[in-house]
Amino acid sequence: MDYHEHIALRAALDWQIEAGVLDTIGETPVDRYALVPPAPDQPKTPARAEEAPGPAPAPAEVDPVEAARRSAGAAADLPGLRAALEAFAHCDLRRGARNLVFCDGTPGARVMIIGEAPGREEDRVGKPFVGRAGQLLDRMLAAIGLSRAESVYITNVLPWRPPQNRDPKPDEIAMMRPFMARHVALAAPDLLVLVGNISCDAGLGRRGITRLRGTWTEAYGKPALPMFHPAYLLRQPAMKREAWADLLSLKARLEGLE
Ligand code: URA
Numbered sequence: 001m002d003y004h005e006h007i008a009l010r011a012a013l014d015w016q017i018e019a020g021v022l023d024t025i026g027e028t029p030v031d032r033y034a035l036v037p038p039a040p041d042q043p044k045t046p047a048r049a050e051e052a053p054g055p056a057p058a059p060a061e062v063d064p065v066e067a068a069r070r071s072a073g074a075a076a077d078l079p080g081l082r083a084a085l086e087a088f089a090h091c092d093l094r095r096g097a098r099n100l101v102f103c104d105g106t107p108g109a110r111v112m113i114i115g116e117a118p119g120r121e122e123d124r125v126g127k128p129f130v131g132r133a134g135q136l137l138d139r140m141l142a143a144i145g146l147s148r149a150e151s152v153y154i155t156n157v158l159p160w161r162p163p164q165n166r167d168p169k170p171d172e173i174a175m176m177r178p179f180m181a182r183h184v185a186l187a188a189p190d191l192l193v194l195v196g197n198i199s200c201d202a203g204l205g206r207r208g209i210t211r212l213r214g215t216w217t218e219a220y221g222k223p224a225l226p227m228f229h230p231a232y233l234l235r236q237p238a239m240k241r242e243a244w245a246d247l248l249s250l251k252a253r254l255e256g257l258e
Contacts, residue, residue, distance in 0.1 A: 064090035064175040072182035078107055081182055085159050091175055093168075097160035099126035103183075104155075105148035110254060112189035112222075113137070114180065116198035116229065117158035119165055128156050133231040137195075140230065140243065144251040153187050155180075157202040173202050184220040191253060192222045196229030214246050216253070225250055 001009070067090055075081035082102045094100070101118040104127040113129075121131035129137050138148070146152050158168050158176055168176075180202055184192065194200050197207040203219030204226070206212065212226040227246045228239055 062090065064171070065178065068175045068178040072178040075182055075186065078103070078183075078186050081179065081186055085179060088179075091160065091172060093158065093160035093162055093172060096163050098123050100159050101126055101128050101156060101161070102159055103153065103187075104128050104130075105153040106150060107153055107187055109151050109153040109187075110190040111146060111152045111193060111250070112184065112187055112191070113152060113154045113193045113195060114199045114203065115154070115156040116196050117156050117165075117168055118161040120161070122156075123161035128154050129230075132234060133229070136230040136234060140247055143244075144247045153189060155183055155187075157198055168198055173198065177202050181220050184222060189222065191250070192219055192224040193250065194219060194224050194226045196232065199229075200226050213242060214249065216249070223253070225253075 068088065071084045071088055072081065075084045082100070085102065086100055088094075097118070099118075101122050105113075115128055118128060119131050119133070122128055122134075128134070137154075141147060141152055148154060157173060157180060159179075162168055162172075192203070194203050197209050200209060200212055201207050203224060204212070204217060209226060209228060209232075213228055215226070217224050217226065225246060228243050233240055233243055
């Protein structure tokens with residue numbers, strides 16, 4: 001294979017990964033144009049019973065949410081929870097992702113930020129909020145004296161990037177919720193910030209960030225402040241005024257003033 005063929009194949013593979021292709025379905029290529037359809041008088045199924053493959057054994061019914069509850073509940077600490085997610089086989093998103101994106105920042109910090117799902121950069125690096133939205137998030141936190149290095153712990157509802165950054169599906173959120181509940185319990189922050197609708201859906205069972213933002217509520221047994229997602233603020237800079245009010249509310253709460 002020459003250099004140009006290699007580059008073209010690599011680009012085709014990247015495009016398929018980006019589009020969410022999860023499986024190769026055969027070891028050897030099949031030329032389906034060359035396959036000859038059965039003659040009209042030829043039975044399509046084997047005639048003799050002993051040739052017919054029996055029904056595939058029913059897969060053991062596993063409730064992914066229950067499996068998540070058991071797996072997350074058995075994790076004794078944050079490294080154990082990361083390992084439990086790495087071993088969790090029920091979420092197909094993992095198969096299209098380059099990396100598990102578990103956390104960044106300071107475990108044990110008073111503030112825990114919960115985002116939605118990794119994007120392309122986060123998937124590449126294996127850390128949450130490292131792309132443009134993450135850089136804005138860092139500037140927002142710095143404006144009230146907070147940083148990942150010292151005072152904030154960050155994670156996402158989904159640890160794997162959905163293909164083409166599509167919204168997480170309800171069943172994906174449902175099977176990740178027990179992991180998030182355990183994550184909050186093990187990280188033990190004083191306060192949560194739920195950024196964006198997916199985070200509110202997972203933590204509060206509600207969406208509608210425009211109405212929810214700015215009002216303290218409770219999620220995973222902790223005081224929680226819903227806020228606009230920084231990716232939304234990049235698209236709608238006029239909403240930064242509301243985000244600033246929410247940041248001041250977070251600061252006041254940390255200082256025991258609210
Ligand atoms: N958006 C999120 O919600 N989380 C990330 O990690 C990146 C972008």
